[in-house]
Amino acid sequence: MTTVTGTDSARHDSDELLPPWWRQATVYQIYPRSFADGDGDGIGDIPGALSRVPYLAELGIDAVWLSPFYPSELADGGYDVADYRDVDPRLGTLDDFDALVAALHERGIRVVVDIVPNHTSDQHAWFQEALAAGRGSAARERYIFRDGTGPDGSEPPTDWDSIFGGSAWERVADGQWYLHNFAVEQPDLNWSNPEVRADFVRTLRFWSDRGVDGFRIDVAHMLTKDMTEPLLSKAELEALPKDGNHPMIDRDDVHEVYAEWRQVFDEYDPPRTAVAEAWVDRSRIPLYARAESLGQAFNFDLLQADFDARQFHTIVDDNLALAASSGSSTTWVLSNHDVVRHATRYGLPDAERTETGAPTRKHGNEWLLSGGREPQLDREKGLRRARAAALFLLGLPGSAYLYQGEELGLHEVADIPDAQRQDPTFFRSPGEDVGRDGCRVPLPWTADGASLGFGTGGAHLPQPEWFAASAADVQDDDPDSTLTMYRRALALRHELQTDEQLEWVDTGEADVLRFRRPNGWEVVTNFGTQPHALTPGREVLLASGPVDTDLVPGETTVWLAPA
Template sequence: MTVPADAGAARAADAGWWRQAAVYQIYPRSFADSDADGIGDLRGVTSRADYLAELGIDAVWLSPFYPSELADGGYDVADYRDVDPRLGTLADFDELVTALHARDIRVVVDIVPNHTSNRHAWFQEALAAPRGSAARDRYIFRDGTGPDLAAPPTDWDSAFGGSAWEPAGDGQWYLHTFAVEQPDLNWRSREVRDDFVRTLRFWSDRGVDGFRIDVAHMLTKDLAEPLPSKLELAALPFDGNHPLIDRDDVHEIYAEWRAVFNSYDPPRTAVAEAWVDSSRVPRYASPEGLGQAFNFDLLQADYDASEFRRVITDNLRLAAESGSSSTWVLSNHDVVRHATRYGLPPLGAEARGPGAVKQGTDWVRSGGIEPRLDRAQGLRRARAATLLMLALPGSSYLYQGEELGLHEVAEIPDAERQDPTFFRGDGADYGRDGCRVPLPWTRAGSSFGFGAGGSHLPQPDWFGDAAVDVQERDGESTLALYRRALALRHRLQAAERLTWIETERDDVLHFTRPNGWEVIANFGADPFPVDGGGDVLLSSAVGLPPDGVVPAETTVWRAPR
């Protein structure tokens, strides 16, 4: 059966390229190392440009590559308009953009506007300046409490554990909602706002096509006295009145940014990382704002048909409200890889709520995944969930290594961990290092082809069997499945909607896309018989399924009728 050749042909050059794009997230320090120092770099990414093109993605999203002390994996930025010398130079960045654009791959970069590094020149100036100075006004400083102002202004905890306040040494304290090394900026400052506009233009002028906005919901803050106590950083629902989170006035900033984006041809895109109540998402994703917002609901969902259907239905509705398209994510640099999540006992509804995806790291705390992890089942379900996700209307965000079916790396000695959530919580939280381990490119080599030397996080022995060069020789590998799925996806995509077909089984989902492309996802343990229809184009199971049957824990795509 031949699939339509022209359904996705128009994806290449129009301003709406992002609406149904496949975007591949690269964590640069763990992707490929060109200089044998154990840290991935921009030249390493450029060296793998052909691999990215063969994978079939539409865009690369680069996690932070800016100068940083790595207190939080690069999200502590010391200079927003330069490259960390350990990762390369601005010339290397330009070469990377040129290489990717030559292969029709767009480039999205991370912007981290809530906080800087404590090594940023502004913050060093603020520490040296007196209270009430213009330098301190770029950040959030407050007097301490108690005798000699030696106690923090409030009892707030940071998102990474411990107090959200750190002493500046003169009776004042600065706010850091994340790590101590990440002081929060004061977005009431016109100087801060103008400087970030310069940053957006700096990278747009270098050819960047879009931006991912880190913690987009936390920039503006109301710290009018008296400051409240026992403030819940993750309290829901939000209504625009929380002093620190999801305030209505944050959208004044994004309206300014949208004017910047629209001054380019084609307009630059943006996607918000906004952990907010679903009713608050459309404003971030509106054409007057950032234009798109991440949907993280599948990160919090168990491998369950009813949960997936609810998430899909809800988020397509939210996308329609905003005029944007939805985004779909199964793994990223902050969460347990989905091949592992689906092979472990369900998280369960009792653990749901804000930050539940972070709580999911309890599954693998202390390296104790092996007694409970069914690796084969986890990978089988991950392949099925991915094939379902890639068929949905909207954009799909993939995380480096998921195309290899990588599991979470639990076996990292405490002394070699890097994530501040592990150390700030005294090891109570497993942290995020397990999904940030450098990729295996070859079965052989000291770092499985990641570089000529070692790797900044230890790689397990089982990485060899998942290496790219092994999977490229296997037509049934997870890498082969991703390549076939992404190629077909480009050809089959049509209007951004789907139609559900009832299956009379609560563990099976069936829908069609507007051109008749059919998707059947069997989440259950028993095969699902299907009536006649289009030929099977692709199956997440190894080998094509028998005629008229969708095996257990399998997704199939059928050709348009």
């Protein structure tokens, strides 16, 4: 039996009646501080990224997503923003940014930048003003300040926890406390304040006027909050349903903010795009992906799935249906700057599953917590599965988001000395969770040389010796390398991509998934270990590993030419 899912592309671009570019784009995430270092100070920067534009063009991506490059004290890898309308001097200048945008646009690559609206850095001019202005000031109304509890106000206003560990409140010199849902250096903004809303509109226009094509909205579900007193306890908050009326998370009124942003985006031709990072109940995702809101939202299901046919099939069906309900296209992602790289996740023992096949824990965390020592990582199996999953993903309708280094088949770096770690999760735990540094280690561009070609002055996180074998220059001319596979896949994807539909083809095997796109292009993934027989005579356009005639080996994906 076959099942048809998905929706036709919306065709409303101005002149050519083509679907908007982002609906089925391949977007490459650059974590700037770990991508390429142009000045040799050990930190990746905008000139470094500019030097790698030819590499990006050859890879065949449609857009670059730049993680934060703004002035920051790096309390949270740049997500503590001190100035939303400038470039961190360690990463370059606005002129450097303009040059990067121009170089990418010249090659037909669009630019998406991160916007971090839930909180600023404690070094932001507004927060410094709030500290100096004191209690009851207009400056403090831009943030969430409260008096403490207890006889002398020395206890936090509530027992809420920060996502990074410890209390979500920090006391200042005059005795008041401010809310920080993330690191202590990241005070939450008060989105009930009109000045906050107006300033972010200015920021969106600032970058749009410089040629930015779209925005990725960090923790898009957390901006608006109901801070009416008395404030609820942690237990009371946790007991409440997250149905749009929760005081702290995924409130319906956040979409008033995004409706205003959508008006700004639509002032431009073509309209600027946006994609929400919204960790919400799946039924709520379409609210963020609607055309009148941000227009697209991440789905993170594959980040938490095993390499398992049943899980992948369910995830594809569910997310294509969600996208259809909002009129948007879905987004597929296997790795990003916040999770264990998928080549490593797939090389670990599979997660425990519920009766529905869903993993019962966030896969990979137990390996991180042990520093990468237990359970045993099977690197070859992990890479083999990662390559197969990548070709499966790149054959799907919708946007594909790639994380820097996955095209090199990089594994997670677990054995980083404690003294060299940077992630606040590690320090706030303290030390119980080693955090996200392992997926943020600077990329290996060459098999030798200073910091493996990242830059002349070393790397801000230590690169392991085994990185050298995965360097871009090692893989560049190797027809069997992961880099070559990605280049070939993205070139074929541009040729073969069609309307946002797929049809499942029954394989007769629970471990083998096969789907057909409207033009006859087919993708077959063998999640098992035994070979799967194909109908004789079909042309194999691309495979994630060695294939014999008319057979798909275990843990392998093949692309079949239209019949």
